[in-house]
Amino acid sequence: MSRFPRLALIISVLVLGSAAHGDSASAEPAIALGRAALPEEIAAWDIDVRPDGVGLPSGKGSVKQGEELFLQQCAACHGEFGEGAGRWPAVAGGRGSLTDDNPGKAIGAYWPYVSTIFDYVRRSMPFGNAQSLTSDEVYAVTAFLLFINDVVGDDFVLSPETFTSVRLPNANGFYEDDREITERALWNREPCMINCKSEVMILNRARVLDVTPEDAKGAGSVD
Template sequence: MRRAAAIGAPLLAIAGFALAQQAPAPRDMTALYRPFEAPPGERTRADVAWPAPAVAALPTPIAGIGRAATAPEIVGWDIAVRGDGRNLPPGRGTAKQGEELFITHCAACHGDFGEGLDRWPALMGGRGSLRGDQPRRTVGSFWQHAPGVFDYIRRAMPYAAPQSLTNDEYYALTAYVLFINELVQEEDVMDRDSLPRVAMPNREGFVLEARPDTPNEACMTNCRQGRPVTVTMDSRQFVRPGSESGTAEPQ
């Protein structure tokens, strides 16, 4: 019995050590959402440089397996455009050139003037509505940076054939969307130099999000703390496309 106890004691000690090692250590939850600190000063705009995150070195290539990507191959994938205009491609276009393109590729969903049809979203209007009880998040009222408009249109539109137009045509379409929001003139040329200079109305309307924004404990009583709760519905979310029962305005 003594021998068994002597043998069992180290095993228990080892097991206890393993259990202690598995206990989760307390951690700062906000670190999960902030991979690096924001630079000092203005921190809400994409045209302010952020420090580059640390990137681990790539593994050493294995001889005879794979090859380096060619420049044309990289260009085909590297299409992301930052809010400050970084990575905008060469090209140019005006709203006057973009009007016919918009009617051909976009108006079926967004209307001839970006007013929105059926359940498809409006692209214009809503200026000053973000502080009201029925905010309209359009390009003119909500979007922070004009290069982001180009990035999204080129990345996702036309709806049935995204990335199917030329850079000149995407610049022209971007110019037209900005024009119907009264942000540029019909003959203003939009390109990689001029587009980042367009001052969007909501440019200063974004704040650096500090997550987590809710406590870890569920609220069961007095959760509203006396604050009123309102519900805003948009009728376009509850009708079939083409039913003519939706409207361009929230109901």
């Protein structure tokens, strides 16, 4: 609070008001704004799940149940085998391609945690009808996604009990931002100002690709 001296004054006045009731610091906020969140309200919105399984609801779902749901609710965009329809994202395939020119970043190829699939399906899918699946259905769809990514067998049942036993292939493929170490050469160099290169060649041009929207193109004309 030292950064807001005037604020500290206001708060101390407000605290005097609530101190008259003899409340402990943890029971009442210093400023009488907002209200306590009710357990039902927290349960309605706090649906996030972590890699260690914290946040999982009770329930379960099998690969077979998930297949049926996937074909009904997901395949129109993601393809019957998770390969992606049109420009909609693939959710399977691409294993072992992370160093290729066109790396596959679908679940089995790239995603680190099962919880990420479960949480995302639970909060955001199906696209346009979010949060319409029951917990059992989210378990089932997640199980099916694991199956089509060759992570589990076709008899697998996903539940809070089996959840943390499943590991995704690329779980160890991530590390913390290290730009300040590995790219430190970009700092504290004296940039060249004069005669920095002998010649400059044009290596490629956007015009050759010609993928810019038509109405944005500017024609040349000079006076």
